[in-house]
Amino acid sequence: MTALLRYQTALLLRSQRWLPPVILYAVFLGVGVQSGQPVLDSLGYAAAALLPVAAWLVRICVTGEPPAARACVAAARGPARAHLAALLTALFAAALLGTAATLVVTVISRHATNDHRLPVPPLRAGAAGLLAILACALLGSAVGALTNRPLLRSPGRAVPAMLLAALLSMVVAGSPAHAAVSGLVTGSESGRIPVSPLPAAAAALLTAAAFALASALSGRRSP
Amino acid sequence: MHRDLELARVGRRYGIRGPWVLRGVDLTLTPGSLTRVEGANGTGKSTLLRLVAGIDTPTEGRITGRPRTAYVPERFPSALPFTPSGYLTHLGTVHGLSRRSAAARAADWLERFGAAAYAATPMAQLSKGTSQKVAVAQALLADPELLVLDEAWTGLDAEARAELERAVAERTAAGGAVVFVDHDPRRLAGVPDAVHQVVAGTLEPRTAQAAPPVGPLTVVTARGPAGGRLPADATRPSASAAEPTPGTYRLTVPASHSDVVLRALLTAQPPWHVVSVSPPDVPPDEKDRP
Numbered sequence: 001m002t003a004l005l006r007y008q009t010a011l012l013l014r015s016q017r018w019l020p021p022v023i024l025y026a027v028f029l030g031v032g033v034q035s036g037q038p039v040l041d042s043l044g045y046a047a048a049a050l051l052p053v054a055a056w057l058v059r060i061c062v063t064g065e066p067p068a069a070r071a072c073v074a075a076a077r078g079p080a081r082a083h084l085a086a087l088l089t090a091l092f093a094a095a096l097l098g099t100a101a102t103l104v105v106t107v108i109s110r111h112a113t114n115d116h117r118l119p120v121p122p123l124r125a126g127a128a129g130l131l132a133i134l135a136c137a138l139l140g141s142a143v144g145a146l147t148n149r150p151l152l153r154s155p156g157r158a159v160p161a162m163l164l165a166a167l168l169s170m171v172v173a174g175s176p177a178h179a180a181v182s183g184l185v186t187g188s189e190s191g192r193i194p195v196s197p198l199p200a201a202a203a204a205l206l207t208a209a210a211f212a213l214a215s216a217l218s219g220r221r222s223p
Numbered sequence: 224m225h226r227d228l229e230l231a232r233v234g235r236r237y238g239i240r241g242p243w244v245l246r247g248v249d250l251t252l253t254p255g256s257l258t259r260v261e262g263a264n265g266t267g268k269s270t271l272l273r274l275v276a277g278i279d280t281p282t283e284g285r286i287t288g289r290p291r292t293a294y295v296p297e298r299f300p301s302a303l304p305f306t307p308s309g310y311l312t313h314l315g316t317v318h319g320l321s322r323r324s325a326a327a328r329a330a331d332w333l334e335r336f337g338a339a340a341y342a343a344t345p346m347a348q349l350s351k352g353t354s355q356k357v358a359v360a361q362a363l364l365a366d367p368e369l370l371v372l373d374e375a376w377t378g379l380d381a382e383a384r385a386e387l388e389r390a391v392a393e394r395t396a397a398g399g400a401v402v403f404v405d406h407d408p409r410r411l412a413g414v415p416d417a418v419h420q421v422v423a424g425t426l427e428p429r430t431a432q433a434a435p436p437v438g439p440l441t442v443v444t445a446r447g448p449a450g451g452r453l454p455a456d457a458t459r460p461s462a463s464a465a466e467p468t469p470g471t472y473r474l475t476v477p478a479s480h481s482d483v484v485l486r487a488l489l490t491a492q493p494p495w496h497v498v499s500v501s502p503p504d505v506p507p508d509e510k511d512r513p
Contacts (some may be wrong), residue, residue, distance in 0.1 A: 003316035010313060014304035066300035072361055075276040075294035075371065076318050219280035 004077060004085035005092075008061060012089055015064055021056040022097060025049060029101060039109035039120055040193065043129035044184035046101045050133055051140040051177055052166040054094035058144025059162060061090040079219035083150070087211050091141040098133035102126060118191035128193050131200045132180035138203035139169050139177040142210035150221035151214060176203040226288045228252040228275070228369060228400065233284035235270055244270045248284070248426045250419065252369065252400045257391065257414055260404045261429065262421030268404045269297070269373055271421060275402055276371040290368035290400070293318065295375035299358035301346045307333060307357045308342040311364060318365030325364065332360035335390075336383045352378045359383075363390055370394055372403035376410060388479035396456060396483040412438035413462060414477050437462075439478040444498040445488050446471045451495070456487035475503060 012018055028049040033042045062083065065073075073082045106126040112119055147162035169175045176199040183194035234246040244267045252258060252275070262268045273279040274286065276294040303310055308329050315325025333339045336356040341349060346357065355378040362370060370391070376384050388411055391401050403411070418429040440462065447453065453472055458464055460480035465473045476484045481500065488495040 003313070003319075007313040007317055010309075011304065016304075066302050068296035068299050068358070069303055071273070071276075071278045071296050072294055072314065072358065073317055074278040075292045076314070076365075079278060079280070219278070220282070222279055 001081065001085065004073070004081060005089055007073070008085045008089035009092075011064060012057075012061055012093060015060075017060045017064055018057065018093065021053045021060070024056075025053045025097060025101070028053075029105070033105055033109070035108035036110050038114050038116075038188045039106060039111050039122065039125045040128070040184045040188035041114060042105045042109045043102065043125065043132060044181045044188070046105050047098070047129065047132040047136045047184065048170055048177070048181045050094060050098045050101070051136040051143070051170055052163065053097065054090070054137045054140025055144035055147070055162050055166045057093050058087060058090040058141050059148050059158070061086040061093075062144075062149050074219070074222075079222065080215040083218035084211060084215040087141065087145050087214065090144065091137060091207070094137040094141060095134060098137050099130065102129045102133050105129065113191045114188050120188075120191065120193060124193045124195060128184060128187070128195050131195065131197055132184050135180040135200040135203040136177045138200065138207040139175065140166060142203070142207040143169055145207075145210045145214040148214075150218045153221070176200070176206065225254065225290075225368075227254070228288045228290060229286070230274065230281075231285045231287070233274060233281040233286060235267075235274055235279060235282050243282075243424055245274070245421070245426070246283075246424050248274075250275070250426060252402065254368070254400055255395050255398045256400050256416045257395050257411065258400070258402045259411070259415040259418045260402065260421065260426075261418060262404075266421040267424060268421050271426065272371050272373045272402065272404060275369075291319070291365070292369045292371065293362035293365065293367035294371045295358050295362045295373060297374040297377055298351075299354045301349045301351075301354045303346045305346055306343050307338065307346060307349070307353075307360075310346060310357065311360055314361045315364045318367070320365050328364050329360065332363055333357075336360060336386055337380075352380055352383070355379055356383055359387055359390075363394075366397065366399070367394075368399050370399060370401045372401065372405075374404055374406065376405055376407070385479070389482055392460065392477075392480040392483045396460070396480075396487070409438050411477070411479060414438075414460065414480065440503045441476050441478045441481040442499075442501050442503050443474045443476055443481060443484055443488070444471065444501075445474065446496045446498055448493045448495075451493070454487045454491040454495070457484045457491075457495075460484055471498065 032045045106122055111122050143165045147165050148158050152158040152161055169177055180199035187194050230248055230250040233248040234243055236243045260268055274281055276292055277289055311329030312326045316322055333342050338353050338356040341353050359375055394401050419426050420429045460483055461474045461476050463475045467473055488497060
């Protein structure tokens with residue numbers, strides 16, 4: 001699996017197809033986060049924006065490899081493991097991007113609530129932000145896994161389905177990403193920092209199921 | 224490869240309601256065997272090879288005994304952001320080699336196929352034939368137990384085509400199974416242990432033809448130790464063996480397998496003496512084949 005992950009990572013980095021989503025995310029943050037704004041609010045924004053970016057990274061990783069090259073890898077390691085490696089590479093990339101964003105946002109923001117009355121310790125805020133980022137990266141990867149190859153193969157269906165699913169998983173009450181982000185936003189009002197690992201854990205379960213389904217189907221629904 | 228790969232009543236269709244491309248396929252691949260699959264365009268040869276290689280899962284039926292497998296596609300894309308040596312090193316580790324030995328073997332195989340000069344050229348700039356050499360090298364890199372070749376010879380130059388035939392001979396001599404599809408009837412002619420034909424969505428063993436095509440041959444003359452018997456590894460790939468004078472044998476061998484036979488003779492215990500290696504002096508049609 002290490003060799004597969006290294007191969008997929010090299011493929012992602014060298015193809016430079018990671019640039020558009022990363023630039024889009026940077027633009028999102030540049031528009032929505034300014035230094036001196038309340039930290040929890042900005043972290044919530046950064047987490048929410050990461051969800052569609054994570055789904056897009058999954059799309060890049062599972063469609064980037066030419067089919068013939070994918071077949072060579074699938075013969076060597078089995079189609080399920082080859083697909084899982086692509087999904088995990090995208091998840092790691094999204095988590096890395098989110099972690100960097102959390103660090104920057106935590107450092108440049110004002111460590112107080114919205115009304116500037118209560119202080120928000122930066123370390124606890126950063127930890128809460130990381131958990132929310134993780135929940136959004138996981139759920140975004142799950143969305144990407146379920147709305148791309150092998151489940152939806154034509155771009156005409158995959159891309160709209162992916163965007164819609166990313167939007168819904170952000171706004172529907174009960175979704176772990178919604179819970180994580182609204183925890184940060186209300187925390188920024190009340191001063192209560194949400195450090196519950198529950199949303200991230202729920203997102204991890206959903207993602208594990210989505211990855212397992214997509215990997216199991218990759219040998220059945222190819223090419 | 225220690226045990227057989229078996230396909231039992233295997234069927235495959237694309238999509239839930241799609242037509243069956245293949246159905247009721249039974250196939251056993253034993254270690255050390257060379258299998259040829261024939262069929263017209265669009266009959267499902269590639270689908271069968273993808274199932275054999277484990278790239279696709281059968282819609283029905285079972286495949287058991289999966290060995291370490293490598294696959295060569297018919298067309299290999301150059302749209303990969305690597306150099307051949309970088310790509311082959313990655314694929315070598317994916318096949319289970321260490322990074323160091325993957326890099327060393329990548330260099331060896333590129334050399335064997337005459338592509339060493341392109342080892343550091345970005346793959347996007349490679350010609351179709353050189354890309355195909357990279358695809359072939361990728362599959363041979365880690366000594367696979369099962370090698371699946373889907374028209375792998377297409378696009379290769381004459382020397383690389385002969386080299387690939389020799390590589391196939393080496394693989395089967397080392398106990399690996401090889402399955403191939405090729406539209407050239409002279410490809411490894413006379414060598415396959417089994418020939419199957421994809422007909423109407425199922426696989427049939429081809430009935431023996433009156434005159435199987437014969438490829439280029441080589442005559443190896445060797446003398447053994449007193450009372451010695453020919454090593455089995457040398458007689459198995461040979462088309463015929465004659466003993467013109469006691470103790471001296473004339474082996475008629477498919478040209479692709481001459482290296483394998485020579486290696487078997489020279490590494491036998493006690494070793495045999497190779498008297499000569501020459502092209503056949505009689506028309507190949509007059510050779511009787513088993």
